[in-house]
Amino acid sequence: MELILKNDLPHQVKAYTSIANAFSLDVILKNSLYYQNPALLLDKHALMTYVAQVQKENGIPAEYKAHNEIGNYFNLDVKMETGTGKTYVYTATMFELHKRYGINKFIVAVPTLAIKAGARQFMEDGYTRRHFKDQCGYGTELDVLVLEANKKKKGKNAFPGVVREFVAGSSQNTNKIYVLLVNMSLLGGTSKLLTDTYDYAVEGFYKPTEGIKATRPFVIIDEPHRFSKTQKAYEFIEKSICPQVIIRLGATFPEIEAGKGKNKVRRKDYHNLLYDLNSFQAFNQNLIKGIAKEHFEPINQRLDKVKVMSVTSKTSVRLNLIQRDAATRPFDLKKGDSLGIIAPELEGIVIDAITNNTIELSNGQAKATGEEFSTDIYSSSYQESMIRLALERHFETERINFSRNNKIKTLALFFIDDIFSYRVSEGQEKQPYLKETFERLLTEKIDALIPTLAEQEQDYKAYLLASKADLNATHAGYFAQDNSSSDEAIAQEIQEILYEKKKLLAIQEEEGQFNTRRFLFSKWTLKEGWDNPNIFTIAKLRSSGSENSKIQEVGRGLRLPVDEFGNRISNEAFKLNYIIDFTEADFADKLVAEINADLSEGFVINEEKILEVAAKRKMEVDTLFIDLLTKKYIDHNKNIQTENTGKFFEDYPEFAIGLQAGKIEDRNKRKERKIRIRPAVYYELKTLWEAINTKYMLHYEKVEQESFLLNGLLDIVAKGVLADTYITSRRAELHTAGTRATTQEDSGVQFAINKPLPYSEFLKRISRQTNLPIQLLHQVWVEYGKMNTIPAEQINEQSAANFVKLFYDWKVENLPGKFSYSKMNLPVRATALTYSDGTPKMEITQGLIGTKFIEGSPSRNYLYDVYAFDSPLEKENLLAGGIEEVVVYGKIPKGSIAIPTITGQSYSPDFMYVIKKNNGEKVLHVVIETKDVENQTTLRGIEQAKIDCAREFFQQLTIDGYTVVFNTQLHNKTIREIIDEV
Incomplete structure (x- = not known):
């Protein structure tokens, strides 16, 4: 890929x-x-x-x-x-x-x-x-x-x-x-x-x-x-x-x-x-994944602790085991000793170093004199539960990502404290306990998951069976000690994790077999500088005890993912599963506090903003201020009350300058919400859904017939597409004081670098990036050549790049109304709502239809069992779905239709409706694009061009036998008005 x-x-x-x-x-x-x-x-x-x-x-x-x-x-x-x-x-x-x-x-x-x-x-x-x-x-x-x-050499x-x-x-x-x-x-x-x-x-x-x-x-x-x-x-x-x-x-x-x-x-x-x-902008604009943190409470509730009492010498330290139901017991340990001497839960953790007032442990932690830490989080049963939870969240995500049209390889990252719990040390015969535990739990999870798969998920079943057949191939590790290892298998793992990102992101090898490697293990080595966009789960087995930036801790998994073809997916919301132990139970709260602390003075509402919102809502300014004050959204000095920001921004999204609700989620505080597709409602929308998912090709025949495109392309060339590449020399003379060369002004010469492309390759390069027919491009250059000399050396890479750049600008300005669509004969594929055989899926990814929720049950004619939305205008549409003429309606999953447009980007509207006409027939389908702006002139040129393309697309769909009305809904128009117009 x-x-x-x-x-x-x-x-x-x-x-x-x-x-x-x-x-x-x-x-x-x-x-x-x-x-x-x-x-x-x-x-x-x-x-x-x-x-x-x-x-x-x-x-x-x-x-x-x-x-x-x-x-x-x-x-x-x-x-x-x-x-x-x-x-x-x-x-x-x-x-x-x-x-x-x-x-x-x-x-x-x-x-x-x-x-x-x-x-x-x-x-x-x-x-x-x-x-x-x-x-x-x-x-x-x-x-x-x-x-x-530098490696010192002789000589x-x-x-x-x-x-x-x-x-x-x-x-x-x-x-x-x-x-x-x-x-x-x-x-x-x-x-x-x-x-x-x-x-x-x-x-x-x-x-x-x-x-x-x-x-x-x-x-x-x-x-x-x-x-x-x-x-x-x-x-x-x-x-x-x-x-x-x-x-x-x-x-x-x-x-x-x-x-x-x-x-x-x-x-x-x-x-x-x-x-x-900053952080809240990155989360709010969906530039990075959201975060769902989760932890287990202590297993035995004894809450035994170890306290670092004193460093008695450069080689010795005194630690106390503090138990609730027993006397405190002191232990004197030396460098290299295992903490398993103190408690069995601490087996495998060794004192690596002792300084004047701290001890450094093999799990990457440094404990200062007077510091305490819990033993529970180090028990094998607690750790096993964390692995099981991480696998549960991983496979939830992987199953969804695998069912997409363009699959997403789903990766998980485990931070561990002891390399030899995962790697086999020299002379060791027994399998490391963590590796053995992981492979056992992975097998159990795959065995439990396969019987639940639908008939349409055979590809995923084959992927899971391939994983089970070679468990060792599913995971890999990278540790600091690996850099000095001579083991070829370890070297290959390092190569893939550090340097072969594209290979790690591929679901299949070049030879066609599955690439099942997706679980990565490290001992805090993969930190800043390493990232992989398809990390969806991070599990910190045994806490790092770090007081570093919380954003930095989860940073390895925040990038937006790419699909199996290398495309970055930026039009929907994704979540990073973050599994930690109970000592970091307040992680989500600390992360939100860190993000909001980064807001500078912007977390105060100014007078101008209150006036603006009051005017937009047609309210008295004093009435608005009193409402905000009464509901404790702000204080008397107009500071936003951070503990109420979620409810505040839901009621008044116009003020939303902090972190949006749902971006940082604490799964321990909130019940997991799944969004189910209602089969009966879907079958009412089935005809429309299949019609708008039919693949169409965008082409420019209309333009060619009118010579409009030809003339436009000639204008582009005339603007100065052709270019030479120059290199300039500087004559230099030697000074007797040294060997530095100096430049004499106006004494240089300039040469054009003669690196032309073959003419056929020149046309192909432009055609690949613009979708313009090679025959038409040839005609453009022939026509231009009749009036202008075209130096052979200017048929080069630079000229091709210049043409492509100017063409995209020209399209947005000149092509609306000058193109057409034609239906393609392609086999039926799975969609965001259906399997490849056309039957509806059970559930849909929440991020595909919205990041915010309306409590309560949706109306019976709504496609999903939960109302989810992104913008206030979408929320109004959902709540207005009870209109008598509306038979069924639903939010179109983000990016699911992918209508090709003249901008070079695909396009997907927001809502679909089946409407009962006056005579009672259910034959009218309506597709709506919502834009939370006041009027048409507010739309940017690219957005308007996409909407023009969608209008042409749906007109062609109607000509081909599927009646569809397409409307753009701006902020000043209700869904009731649109349906009345229809």
Whole structure:
């Protein structure tokens, strides 16, 4: 499979364009040496003006704007929540800065080797290169130079090769961006890799730092909370590399103390914060998965605890076993001793190290003097229950994901504390207990699940049987110790988990057999920097006791999933199952508090907002304020009462600025809700449902007949599609004072790089990305060639990319009404509501029809047994379903119909109705698209184009024998009015 990147996700586009907009050609000076970036003029007034403008456009709160400043370099900060595509954004930033300002020397600094591996994989992968070069039209490639720890060799001390290439690379090469990828441990500290003096020089520099500094680099810092400004790595970047610009991107930033005495406060260390995509925005906009946390209460209720009393020496520590019904018992343990000496539940946990006031345990925890921890959570029975629960949630999700038209490979991640409970150690004959337990419970679960499968789920049954036939193939682990292992099987597991994301996401191998590997085990090693979009369950077997950011803890599973063809699924709500022990029972509350604490001063309702909502609801302002106050939604100072936000935003969604209800769910506090499809109601909608799920092809015959498309395409070509790629030389002379080359102004030459495509391949590339017939494209170029000379060297990749980009803009502006649909002869497939044989499914994924609920039973003529909705307008429609003329109605599952449109994106409306006509016949079908905007002019061009396509699609459906009326419902129109019109 191939992952498919999108270049039009608004939150990502806004992030990297915000960075680019903080500069201007007015403050960029030409480089004087061929290997340098252009120089940034630190004009504080100009740069602060650009920063202020970007912050105004992005609504950055005043409290963050107060931290704007410019020092010896230009610092820019971008905050993006975990899972929203930070690596994509900083990669796009490099392309955009190169395109606008000619910057092509970047250093990407990351904290760990795992993050380094992930960044390298993304930037070097073929799908990434094709995406930025062709789809985005940059026509440029990244040369990713990965700095690794030096392995000493005998003989000459050679200058690090990747640094040599980075320094010597020409900044005049318009087709290449040089990226030096480096992890924190190589930036100063004990590493001398960049500070040693070597036997050979590059451009006269014998120290790597001197050469890197001379390139005037732009530095990008990933995970800035790991690079505090007082840290050695950051100081090394500042003082030894001396970048012109530092761009920091992350979900979390370091905290610093400001003020003194009573006025001392802790705040985030932001400087020139350009974009703030915080947690509640990411959850509310469905940019990441929601979270459902779950835990078991203690098994025996004894609640025995162990307390760290004192460190008696560098090798010994005293611990007390505190029991409710027995005397406290002291134990003196040494480094290497097992805590199983104290209680059987703690078997397998070893003291790894002892410091002045802490002990470090083999489960990754550090326990300080005076700290207590429960023994119950370490018992094998408690742990077994957690595995069983994780498997239960995994298979619930997997079964739904497997029944989709485009299946989603469903993965689960288990964090464990002891590698040898999973891996076989050398000389060990007995199977590790955790591995053995997991495989036993997995077999039990598969055996229990198979008899419940419907006749239509034979594919899933085969997948489960393949899993059972080779249990070892279903799971894999990655641990820090694995890096030094010589075991080939372990090496293959590491390769797949760390570097072969696409393989892990595939349901089938290239040879056709099932790829059942979907359960991953790790000992806190897979943290920041590692992610997989299809993690749907995380189980923390034995608590980490971590006080880290709660978002960071679940971050490995927050990304939106991709289907079996690599498409990112962004039009529905997904949940991450998060299984923990009872000591973290308040996880959900802490997570919500953390998210709301990130809201700055925006969690106060201002007067303007109250006036706006009162006018929209046609209420007196005082009446609205008193209602909010009486219901304890706000206090007298207009602060939102966080404990009532769920009910507040449900009653007044216009004020919804915090975390929406249902995004963070505590399953221990809330009964699981399933949404069932009512078979009798479905059969009333069956004819309509099958009709609108019939596959149709979008084509442009009407346009071709009118020569409209031909003329439009000629206009596109005439705008300047054809382009040469140039490379510029700089003549250099040697100075007697050294070996540096300097540029003489106006002394260079410029050549076009002659890399044409074969004409047939040129047409095919455009056709594949636009769906335009090759014959028509050939006609366009023939017509254009009659009046213009077309140089052969301009039939190249850049020209093809230019054409595609302009064509998509042209379509939205010019093609409404100039296209048609035709029915395709394709076999019946499963849908969101039915199996492939046309029978209705029992249940539907809740996220497909809405994230909020209306309590009580729906009317008898509604398709589902629960009312679920997303917008206030949808809620009104659901409650208005009792209209006499409505026989049956239902919410159309998100993204389930997929009507092709001229925008290149598919489209799916919101509601479907069967309406009884005046003569009593049940022959009229109505499909409705809801838009919570005031009027037609408020719709964006792309949205309007999609609606125009849907209207044409349903007209064709009616011509083909299925009567369907399509309507757009705006905020100012009720469902009653629409039905009356029909």
